[in-house]
Structure formats: structure tokens, C-alpha cells
Amino acid sequence: xxxxxxxxxxxxxxSASFGWALSxxxxxxxxxxxxxxxxxxxxxEGKALYRGESSLKTWxxxxxxxxxxGEYRKRLLRNLxxxxxxxxxxxxxxxxxxxxVIFERSEIQKQFRxxxxxxxxxxxxxLHLVFYEDLSLREAADVMGISIGxxxxxxxxxxxxxxxxxxxxxxxxxxxxxxxxxxxxx
Amino acid sequence: xxxxxxEKKLKALFSExxxxxxxxxxxxxxxxxxxxxxxRRIRAFNPAFVAATALLxxxxxxxxxxxxxxxxxxxxxxxxxxxxxxxxxxxxxxSPSNEINVKPVTPRKILAVSRANKLAARxxxxxxxxxxxxxxxxxxxxxxxxxxTALLTSPSDEIFSSLPQFNQSxxxxxxxxxxxxx
Numbered sequence: 001x002x003x004x005x006x007x008x009x010x011x012x013x014x015s016a017s018f019g020w021a022l023s024x025x026x027x028x029x030x031x032x033x034x035x036x037x038x039x040x041x042x043x044x045e046g047k048a049l050y051r052g053e054s055s056l057k058t059w060x061x062x063x064x065x066x067x068x069x070g071e072y073r074k075r076l077l078r079n080l081x082x083x084x085x086x087x088x089x090x091x092x093x094x095x096x097x098x099x100x101v102i103f104e105r106s107e108i109q110k111q112f113r114x115x116x117x118x119x120x121x122x123x124x125x126x127l128h129l130v131f132y133e134d135l136s137l138r139e140a141a142d143v144m145g146i147s148i149g150x151x152x153x154x155x156x157x158x159x160x161x162x163x164x165x166x167x168x169x170x171x172x173x174x175x176x177x178x179x180x181x182x183x184x185x186x
Numbered sequence: 187x188x189x190x191x192x193e194k195k196l197k198a199l200f201s202e203x204x205x206x207x208x209x210x211x212x213x214x215x216x217x218x219x220x221x222x223x224x225x226r227r228i229r230a231f232n233p234a235f236v237a238a239t240a241l242l243x244x245x246x247x248x249x250x251x252x253x254x255x256x257x258x259x260x261x262x263x264x265x266x267x268x269x270x271x272x273x274x275x276x277x278x279x280x281s282p283s284n285e286i287n288v289k290p291v292t293p294r295k296i297l298a299v300s301r302a303n304k305l306a307a308r309x310x311x312x313x314x315x316x317x318x319x320x321x322x323x324x325x326x327x328x329x330x331x332x333x334x335t336a337l338l339t340s341p342s343d344e345i346f347s348s349l350p351q352f353n354q355s356x357x358x359x360x361x362x363x364x365x366x367x368x
Contacts, residue, residue: 007218014214019207033212040221109206112199131200163192 006043009056016133020061023128024068026117031075035068042067054142061129061143108169115165123158126151256300 010017017039021032039060042048048063050056116124122144129140141151 010218011214014217015208015211018211019204022207029210033217036212037217037221037224040218041224044221109199109202112203127196128200131197132204159193159196162196166192166195 003044006050010040010043010060013057013060016057017060017064019132020128021064021068023124023132024065025072027113031071032068035064035071038071039064039067055139057133058135058139058142061133062145065125065143065145111165111169115162119158119161120154122146122154123161126155127158127162130155 018032018036021035021039022029025031025035039048042063043050050059053059116127119127125144126137126140129135129143130137135143137151137155138148140155141148144151144154146154
């Protein structure tokens with residue numbers, strides 16, 4: 001695959017890649033953009049080479065995940081070195097609101113983001129890849145670099161946590177979250 | 187049934203999240219162009235490269251300094267002590283020729299010499315100090331005077347120092363006789 005062709009494919013997958021980078025960077029927009037830029041740089045320099053062993057999307061997502069982990073470690077090290085500096089802390093709840101809010105978000109959506117941020121990383125990744133990116137569990141396992149059994153376990157546990165969150169939200173806000181509509185539809 | 191509803195709800199929530207993210211996502215061209223420019227910047231300020239270069243330069247400088255001093259130290263003895271005469275043990279004051287000649291040594295050289303040379307220098311310095319002390323003690327003993335010397339002198343010292351001789355005349359001898367008051 002030559003660079004022009006690869007560029008076209010990357011452009012097609014750009015928004016999905018950014019969504020995945022956001023998930024890997026705990027919803028930090030600036031960090032996600034930096035990670036995506038680093039990924040493109042790696043591709044341009046030939047450090048990340050697509051050999052066609054899996055689908056391009058799976059390969060790209062794996063590269064994004066690894067890069068995000070690397071960047072996170074670097075940032076952690078920088079924070080340790082320059083401890084006491086006025087760098088912002090990575091609070092998942094606040095970092096979700098870090099970029100300028102352009103769109104009016106519903107309270108449920110906000111709470112959902114917080115609930116997602118509270119999930120263990122593997123569970124969050126599994127849920128994101130399946131629900132957000134429409135990948136199969138096998139593809140999600142490939143991206144995460146784990147076996148399909150482990151991926152399924154993370155997926156089920158994550159779903160269980162979110163289910164509990166949904167039940168709590170229902171109780172707290174006294175809303176059905178569309179249960180009636182769904183039941184009537186069934 | 188319940189599980190299916192929850193999955194649909196989760197799917198809906200993720201879809202909403204995706205729609206929001208798509209609208210806030212940066213343009214592909216912008217990110218791609220920045221990535222194309224980035225390599226030059228990264229190569230210019232690669233901290234690992236800078237650290238490695240600094241370490242190499244430091245190592246070379248250290249080696250150069252070390253080798254220079256390690257070659258110089260055996261050729262240059264640090265201290266040269268030449269005693270020109272034995273240390274005086276009699277009570278006479280030492281003459282200027284009896285003083286020990288010590289070649290002055292700069293502190294810089296002392297720092298540079300090897301450990302063996304340092305030990306030798308220390309021994310020599312101790313010897314010089316001991317010799318100096320000995321000389322000083324000898325001088326002090328030679329110049330010593332008893333504090334009671336003044337008490338031993340009297341006005342009749344002159345008489346005792348000039349006793350009558352056998353070949354002197356009687357008139358002269360009379361002067362030694364005690365005068366009688368009559």
C-alpha cells in the first residue's frame with residue numbers, strides 16, 4: 001500500500017481514529033490530537049508499518065492504543081520530574097469537560113461520560129470498540145492485544161458496571177431512559 | 187429482554203457520544219500536515235541525542251584530563267628536600283648554612299600527583315618539621331641562662347679574682363691585708 005493510498009484510508013478512518021484516541025486518552029481532546037499526530041508521524045517515518053496481517057482499522061487502532069499508552073507514560077514522567085509545577089492534573093471527570101463545550105449535552109450524557117471514565121481501562125476499551133466502533137469481539141481483542149476470552153470478560157464486566165450505573169441513574173433522576181418506548185416497541 | 191434493552195440503551199449513548207466527538211474532531215488535513223512538519227522539530231530537539239552527546243563530551247574531557255595528569259606526575263617529584271648539613275646537636279647557634287633547603291611546592295601540583303607521591307611528600311614534610319623543631323630546641327638550650335645567676339655576683343668578686351702572687355713585694359702584699367683601725 002503506497003503512501004497516497006494509505007493517506008486516503010487514514011482520512012476515511014480519521015473521525016473513528018480520533019474517537020478511539022479520545023477513549024485512550026481519558027477524553028482529553030488535546031492529548032488525543034497529539035497522539036493522533038504522533039501516529040501519523042510514525043506512519044510517515046515508517047516506524048509503524050502496515051503489513052496486511054489484519055484489517056487496516058484494527059492495525060491503526062492498535063497503533064493508536066500503543067502510542068497513547070506511551071504518551072501517557074511520558075506525561076506521567078514529566079509530571080514526576082516537574083512536580084510542583086502548575087501543570088493540570090488528569091482528573092477524568094474534569095478532563096471530560098476540558099475542551100470548549102460547543103454542544104449542549106444532556107445530563108445523562110455527562111453522567112455517562114463520568115461513568116465511562118470510572119471504568120477500568122480494559123473494560124472501557126472493550127466497550128468502546130464494540131459499541132462505539134462497531135468492531136467484533138475478536139477485532140477488539142486484536143486491537144487490545146489480548147485473547148478473545150479475556151476481551152469477552154472485560155466486555156461483560158464493563159457492561160455489568162454500566163448496567164449498574166444505568167439502574168442508579170434511573171433511581172436518581174426518576175426517568176425511564178426510554179424503557180417504555182423500547183418495551184412498547186417490543 | 188432486559189439485557190437487550192440495556193444494550194440498546196448503551197448503544198444509543200455511545201452513538202450520541204460518537205456524534206459529539208465527530209463534530210469536535212480536528213480536521214484530518216491539519217493533523218496530517220502537522221505530522222509532516224513535526225519530524226524536523228523532533229530531530230532538532232531530541233533530548234536523548236543531546237544527553238548522549240553531552241555524556242560523550244564529558245567522558246572525553248575527563249579522559250584527556252586524567253591522561254595528562256597521570257603522565258606528568260611521575261616525572262615531576264613533588265617535594266625535594268636537600269639537607270646540606272647534619273642537624274646541630276651542640277649548644278652553638280646554627281649558622282645560616284645549616285638551614286634546610288625546601289623547594290616550594292604549589293598546591294596545584296600537590297593535587298595532581300598520585301597517591302604514592304602524596305604519601306612520600308607527607309613523610310618528607312614531617313621530617314622537615316621534625317628537623318626544624320630539633321634546631322629550635324638546640325638554640326634554646328644554647329642560649330639558656332639560669333635565673334639565679336645575678337644572685338651569685340657580689341662586690342668582693344674583684345678581690346677574689348685577683349689573688350696575691352708569690353713574687354709580689356710586701357708593699358703590694360700589704361694591700362691584701364685587712365686594715366687595722368688604730
